[in-house]
Amino acid sequence: MNSFQYSRASDVADAVRQMGADPTAKFIAGGTNLLDLMKEDVERPTLLIDITRLPLRSVEATPGGGVRIGALVPNSDLSYHPLIEQRYPVVSSAIRAGASQQLRNMATTGGNLLQRTRCAYFYDAVTPCNKRVPGSGCSAINGINRGHAILGMSDSCIATHPSDMCVALAALDATVHVAGPNGERAIDLADFHRLPGDTPERDTNLDRDEIITAIELPARGFAKNYTYLKIRDRLSYAFALVSVAVGLEMDGDTIRQARLALGGVAHKPWRDSEVEAALNGQVASPETFERAADLLLRPAKGFAHNTFKIDLARRAAVRALTQAANGTPQSQSSKKIV
Amino acid sequence: MTPYIGTAISRIDGHAKVTGGAKYAAEFNVPGLVHAFVVVSAITKGSIARIDASEALRVEGVVDVLTHENRPRMADTDDAYKDDVAPDGTPYRPLYDSKIMFSGQPVALVLAEEWEIARFAASLVHVKYEQEAHLTDLYCQREVAFALPEPAKPRGDAAKAFAAADVRHQGEYYVPIEHHNPMELYASTVTWDGGGKLTVYDKTQGVQNVQRYVCSIFGMKPDDVRVMSPYVGGAFGSGLRPQYQVVLAVLAARALERPVRLVLTRQQMYSLGYRPAMIQRIELGASAGGTLDTVTHEAITVTSQYEDFFRNETTWSGLLYRSANAKYTHKLTRLDLPTSCDMRGPSATTGVYALESAMDELAVALRLDPLELRLRCYSDRDQNNGDLPFSSKNLLECYRQGAEIFGWAKRNREPRSMRDGSELVGWGMATGVWEALQVPITVRIVLTANGHAEVACATSDIGTGTYTIMAQVAADALGLPLDNISIKLGDSTLPQSPVEGGSWIAASVSNGIVTTCNAIREELLVLAKNLPGSPLANATRDEVTLLDGRLVNRRDASRALSIAEVMRVSGVDRIAQEKSTSFANDGKHAHNTHSALFAEVKIDEQLGVIRVTRVVSAVAAGRILNPKTAHSQVMGGVVWGIGVALHEETLIDHRFGRVMNANIAEYHIPVNADIQDIKVIFVEEQDNIVNRLGVKGLGEIGLVGVAAAIANAIYHATGKRVRDLPITIDKLQR
Numbered sequence A: 001m002n003s004f005q006y007s008r009a010s011d012v013a014d015a016v017r018q019m020g021a022d023p024t025a026k027f028i029a030g031g032t033n034l035l036d037l038m039k040e041d042v043e044r045p046t047l048l049i050d051i052t053r054l055p056l057r058s059v060e061a062t063p064g065g066g067v068r069i070g071a072l073v074p075n076s077d078l079s080y081h082p083l084i085e086q087r088y089p090v091v092s093s094a095i096r097a098g099a100s101q102q103l104r105n106m107a108t109t110g111g112n113l114l115q116r117t118r119c120a121y122f123y124d125a126v127t128p129c130n131k132r133v134p135g136s137g138c139s140a141i142n143g144i145n146r147g148h149a150i151l152g153m154s155d156s157c158i159a160t161h162p163s164d165m166c167v168a169l170a171a172l173d174a175t176v177h178v179a180g181p182n183g184e185r186a187i188d189l190a191d192f193h194r195l196p197g198d199t200p201e202r203d204t205n206l207d208r209d210e211i212i213t214a215i216e217l218p219a220r221g222f223a224k225n226y227t228y229l230k231i232r233d234r235l236s237y238a239f240a241l242v243s244v245a246v247g248l249e250m251d252g253d254t255i256r257q258a259r260l261a262l263g264g265v266a267h268k269p270w271r272d273s274e275v276e277a278a279l280n281g282q283v284a285s286p287e288t289f290e291r292a293a294d295l296l297l298r299p300a301k302g303f304a305h306n307t308f309k310i311d312l313a314r315r316a317a318v319r320a321l322t323q324a325a326n327g328t329p330q331s332q333s334s335k336k337i338v
Numbered sequence B: 001m002t003p004y005i006g007t008a009i010s011r012i013d014g015h016a017k018v019t020g021g022a023k024y025a026a027e028f029n030v031p032g033l034v035h036a037f038v039v040v041s042a043i044t045k046g047s048i049a050r051i052d053a054s055e056a057l058r059v060e061g062v063v064d065v066l067t068h069e070n071r072p073r074m075a076d077t078d079d080a081y082k083d084d085v086a087p088d089g090t091p092y093r094p095l096y097d098s099k100i101m102f103s104g105q106p107v108a109l110v111l112a113e114e115w116e117i118a119r120f121a122a123s124l125v126h127v128k129y130e131q132e133a134h135l136t137d138l139y140c141q142r143e144v145a146f147a148l149p150e151p152a153k154p155r156g157d158a159a160k161a162f163a164a165a166d167v168r169h170q171g172e173y174y175v176p177i178e179h180h181n182p183m184e185l186y187a188s189t190v191t192w193d194g195g196g197k198l199t200v201y202d203k204t205q206g207v208q209n210v211q212r213y214v215c216s217i218f219g220m221k222p223d224d225v226r227v228m229s230p231y232v233g234g235a236f237g238s239g240l241r242p243q244y245q246v247v248l249a250v251l252a253a254r255a256l257e258r259p260v261r262l263v264l265t266r267q268q269m270y271s272l273g274y275r276p277a278m279i280q281r282i283e284l285g286a287s288a289g290g291t292l293d294t295v296t297h298e299a300i301t302v303t304s305q306y307e308d309f310f311r312n313e314t315t316w317s318g319l320l321y322r323s324a325n326a327k328y329t330h331k332l333t334r335l336d337l338p339t340s341c342d343m344r345g346p347s348a349t350t351g352v353y354a355l356e357s358a359m360d361e362l363a364v365a366l367r368l369d370p371l372e373l374r375l376r377c378y379s380d381r382d383q384n385n386g387d388l389p390f391s392s393k394n395l396l397e398c399y400r401q402g403a404e405i406f407g408w409a410k411r412n413r414e415p416r417s418m419r420d421g422s423e424l425v426g427w428g429m430a431t432g433v434w435e436a437l438q439v440p441i442t443v444r445i446v447l448t449a450n451g452h453a454e455v456a457c458a459t460s461d462i463g464t465g466t467y468t469i470m471a472q473v474a475a476d477a478l479g480l481p482l483d484n485i486s487i488k489l490g491d492s493t494l495p496q497s498p499v500e501g502g503s504w505i506a507a508s509v510s511n512g513i514v515t516t517c518n519a520i521r522e523e524l525l526v527l528a529k530n531l532p533g534s535p536l537a538n539a540t541r542d543e544v545t546l547l548d549g550r551l552v553n554r555r556d557a558s559r560a561l562s563i564a565e566v567m568r569v570s571g572v573d574r575i576a577q578e579k580s581t582s583f584a585n586d587g588k589h590a591h592n593t594h595s596a597l598f599a600e601v602k603i604d605e606q607l608g609v610i611r612v613t614r615v616v617s618a619v620a621a622g623r624i625l626n627p628k629t630a631h632s633q634v635m636g637g638v639v640w641g642i643g644v645a646l647h648e649e650t651l652i653d654h655r656f657g658r659v660m661n662a663n664i665a666e667y668h669i670p671v672n673a674d675i676q677d678i679k680v681i682f683v684e685e686q687d688n689i690v691n692r693l694g695v696k697g698l699g700e701i702g703l704v705g706v707a708a709a710i711a712n713a714i715y716h717a718t719g720k721r722v723r724d725l726p727i728t729i730d731k732l733q734r
């Protein structure tokens, strides 16, 4: 771990100004990811700008019927917030599927979006990794890649984005509000995280000197027919091998609107508009779900250890669609899969 | 007064532990403490070409950087580095020379006024290596593994019997490297006591082992080194041998003549010992009636290039079941890793996993209930060892009670035949076995006239409850209330004890306490007889017992004297006795503990998610000193067994020779959600032969057999046999 300076941002403008003034600075929120990476010498910021006192801690209904979530709202507060539990239960559920209660208490909404991959080579400063040291090579492609991507990867990087919450946010068409030296802008969550391409060192389209201020959820919350189904190597406190967020708007047995996002399979939460379009207007049935899942996984490709994820993701998608259509969302406390 | 032995007493050290009063090796504070941080090797094999510490040394607060080039003198013979439990070979010498033998090997030690400074400066030590090709993959080396001497004498002709058997099963079973991951990090705090004397607070399972080791490496006199380890936050075998941090901490204290603390990081602990990876092959041949004709058990296990560590995985097979023919072979392969070491239930956890999986497969081949097969193959003698009878073996009762509580009779033998909604239900069982070992030990007891006794022995309490059972045994033997007993352990200056391991301490120290208590009683009796008009004047040694603070004639309870009174009138304010106890083996009996495990799994048919919903562990381990601590031991073993079956695996990237999941987020062990209903039963097992108290110990037995019971349940649920651990979701899909 390197030596670093610490400062506190007094307001959003000050945070942006401080960040602009120091090209090797980093914001720190809950610190649950950044500090681990610093201990491993993966991140070596010379200045930590503490943003935890900024007034970005509220969850508020918006005039348009949606919700605006401050970037510093802790993951657990967000998960148990009445507005979220009632209107966006898939977000509550996804958060509770992740990490542990202690981590969720510390972790923030903004930090969760920006958590970095759990690829073991990325964490081990001794081995080659294009994401950590651009151009050094990808150790995972021919190495231990059981947890790695099956969709959207490149020859430079096959890492996955580890967040659970983001998978639900992706399914809900969330928007990320950010502030930077040139003012504020909004980025669709779908465009927030990037595919690795040949610049795997860039996880997101957030500029270095920008700060996340809020996440906005549109009115449509899929509170009746939803689920978050996470498959992992133990029944809690493990990252997803595969996860699925589903939101359906049903009209009797007919799907009017479908949202389907996969986690643990790509460098970003994975959505496919073609698959969702194919579900819309269909009768909810095993065949419909199988077809959609096949379509969703058609472009998937496996490596030495993770090929099983293709079929697992397909089955998990079918199961999650079934759970959502039946109005029997997966419980995150009972580990029996409904 | 009801005896304390056999009563479910809460841990006497529990309060200190939960309030933070119990201090662990890294928690002893002394003024002027220097903090150390280890720089570890980035390569797996080769040598250090150059170390440049100049940038680190320029950091304010850095005191020194020690390397093999500038360290103080250390011994230069292999013998000097051999601790009490070292395997054959050339022990590793920390910071000794430029040679690199494993990834994560210490190459420099940064010493600073603050721990954070030491850690930062460590990132500024630049090391250039000469790299050599390394090998860390067992599967690449299995052909060149070399045979060890025969683990036990073969009997009959196993190959011939196998060829002739009515029903045969053979299978190969794999267990990966596993790491101990005790909660407490490895740490040593060394105080500089002046005049070259040191006190070393160390995380260890054997303070006297560490003390001798340190003296021998640094040429110090026994009186100059005191090693203390009053509390240990788990070790599971990783603390049997001294670990490198104690050498480095002492080295630094001697170099600086200052107190030094070194705490390893979690990541660095993956470069200490580990349970060796192994490939085991089992051949079983049975008669159509379901009795075993032959068993062959072969193992290939891994060790380092410099020491040959191994245990006997194979011989459990010919011990557990009756078989006229048996053959064992064990091969070892040397890899560029640190030396493997003991880990809870060493050899049995793994060997019995393979055997009990194979027995399950044999039962399937025989179309026989797996419990019925065990009963038909039951052995009441140790055929490996002169066909001796057991001092006690109540495994039959384990099977009976375990099966009943589990409801085994309701099992449908067909795989995939039981379900609960979307889940397949599987019921599996297995047997566990361990040795009832005992070792020479010395206990000192000081009884004071106020009716208090201090019991002292250099053994450790590695979290198992040794403090508590020692107090219980002493309270009963001295006839005193539990609160009047204080226990001293984990201090090398106390009376002799070997390392705490192999489940031998409970039996050894409790019998040792009785020996010393008897000596105290005899001394009291001499005093009592001399009192004027003593009611015990004519009592013989064997007639007198200590009860409720009194010396009492067993035959006539009215003939009694208060202990305090005897001491006061005799003008004696303390009685001290120190006695050694050793355990003569009569050579006529085998000493073992046993268990029967029953497990239920529920597996989502579509997704393969495995839940272990019930485990029953029925244990026969002689007399149970404390049902509460005993229950915790066995329950912990079951939890661990679930981890062995489903989670634990150290992942090495063989291209780099590095452990890639060196942290407890990615090295999986069970979490609460993975644990559901665990029932632990202790069956009655009276043993008048093994030792005076009939105690057999039960640290290891709780784990042995669990993984097989779960693997067998998974087969029963799915019809799919996975023979390489851990059984993860992808393997069910293969």
Ligand SMILES: Cc1cc2nc3c(=O)[nH]c(=O)nc-3n(C[C@H](O)[C@H](O)[C@H](O)COP(=O)(O)OP(=O)(O)OC[C@H]3O[C@@H](n4cnc5c(N)ncnc54)[C@H](O)[C@@H]3O)c2cc1C
Residues within 6 Å of the ligand: A026, A027, A028, A029, A030, A031, A032, A033, A034, A035, A036, A051, A071, A072, A075, A097, A098, A099, A100, A103, A106, A107, A108, A109, A110, A111, A112, A113, A114, A115, A162, A163, A164, A165, A210, A211, A212, A213, A237, A238, A239, A240, B665
């Ligand atoms: C053992 C373990 C297990 C875990 N398991 C899971 C899991 O199963 N599922 C899951 O989803 N997550 C899991 N997590 C990850 C956890 O969710 C993230 O660490 C957490 O959400 C990060 O939030 P934080 O506020 O602590 O971020 P920090 O660590 O403070 O920051 C992370 C990054 O975001 C930047 N940042 C933070 N806030 C802002 C902002 N407002 N604007 C701009 N930049 C910002 C920081 O500079 C840093 O680069 C796990 C973590 C651990 C340690």
Ligand code: SF4
Residues within 6 Å of the ligand: A117, A119, A120, A121, A122, A128, A129, A130, A131, A132, A137, A138, A139, A140, A141, A156, A157, A158, A159, A200
């Ligand atoms: S997958 Fe990405 S993060 Fe992992 S080693 Fe390759 S480049 Fe690095």
